[in-house]
Amino acid sequence: MGGENPDPDSEFITLLTAHQSALRLYVASLLPGESRAVDVAQQANTTIWKKRDDFEIGTNFKAWIFAIARFEVLNFRKKQAKDSRRLVFSEELEDMMAEELPQLANDLDIRQTALRDCMENLKTAERELILHRYFHRTPLADYSKEIGRPVGSLKVTLHRIRGKLAKCIGSKMAVKEARA
Secondary structure, three states, X not given: OOOOOOOHHHHHHHHHHHOHHHHHHHHHHHOOOOOOHHHHHHHHHHHHHHOHHHOOXXXXXXXXXXXXXXXXXXXXXXXXXXXXXXXXXXXXXXHHHHHHHHHHHXXXXXXXXXXXXXXXXXXXXXXXXXHHHHHOOOOHHHHHHHHOOOHHXXXXXXXXXXXXXXXXXXXXXXXXXXXX
């Protein structure tokens, strides 16, 4: 990692921070049902940090960290293989998952961007209802009292908004796929 930057780690830290959710998702998808997937992701972060000087800014950061994470998953599985009660995937299945999961993580990033864009297109009242229900996780009955609308009416409105968001996200995904 060369360059004129007085703090050579700052760009790396920015990249690593921006890719944390994708990294955790990738590790968790390679270790379905494994409660220690978070620990493996943390070990991957440690290894990524130790190897930061090996990364060349401008190359595919996500592919690089996923390769390191896959190595950490394989190490974890080797340790777990000693315990015969554990389910062990075939190497062929692991290879297939390792090839397909980065694309799934990329699709998730695209969907999150599409959701943000679609949320911005909602009316203010619709956006507030979605935020209260799903982001603040406020019970619908509480929000109903707060705005003076019946719960049943809010359920119908939520159903309609979810359909609207799904359609919007679907169209944005189709546009992205058409460009690819």
